Amino acid sequence: MTIRINGTEVAAPDDPRVSLVDLLREQLHLTGTKIGCNQGACGACTVLIDGERALACLTLAVQADGRSVTTIEGLSSQAGLHPLQSAFIEHDGFQCGYCTPGQICSAVAMLREAADGAPSYVTHDLAGHASLSSDEIRERMSGNLCRCGAHNGIVEAILDVAGKDAA
């Protein structure tokens, strides 16, 4: 069994109890992904699995066998930072930075969901194509808590990138 992590094939652990976040942090030393609550409530451990946002704390590593995982480390490249990473810096989207990798991974998937037309709880016209307002972003990002309260900067950063994507 192998898991593709940031483009590299990694063997799944022998013990099925190992969570994906523990595989990433303890075995692979990809410590960008953080553990906050370890029970799926805070979103700090958000990664992308086959492009969809997922909680690495609630995912057993073996569940990711044969699938592709992208962590915060996988978002930047030789070419530089991911646009969302740059936007978070520019718009002061973090203070302590602990929730930030999860925020950014979550936002990557959120932008794609919105571009695909997926509605949210606050979307007025379910059958239409929602545009990303501040309210929409706050709802769609509500699975990512920020104890420092950097929400305004987070929303500004996401609005910035969403606007550039739409242009």
Added chain:
Amino acid sequence: MTPFSYTRASSAQEAGTLSVRDGHRLLGGGTNLVDLMRKGVEHPTTLVDVSGLSSEIGETERGGLLIGAAARNAAVAAHPLVRSRYPLLARAILAGASAQIRSMATVAGNDRVERERCRQAVRPEEGECPGPLAVCRRGLRRQGAVGSPDRGDRRGQACRPAGPPRSQP
């Protein structure tokens, strides 16, 4: 977490065969079951991953909607057919949990949908079940699961599930 083995079902038939074996539990997204396993509430000996089966969402011949049991909540809520013809279903899904959980969780999953949702059952650290429903001060907090214990029983009967045990994803 107590040790267990993990396998993936290759078909619905295989999943059905495995699910009734002792200690076997079906695994969908794991958003409920993995959490309960980590808390020591659930102790399966074998997890049967069914998340790769039946995830299709489509129209039936008679114009209805077929949703595969392994379809993710987010996929159902975002599907054009659901959004246009069954908006209440989409809104109900979108009202729950978080986007990450909705992306992971399967529609047929949720370990506790058909089991007792008594607070006691999911928080064993709070002590032993006090027994008869009449004296259970948590009796009113059963949170209305489909198979929750008989809430209408006021005659001091012990807490019990409303129906026979069923296999859970």
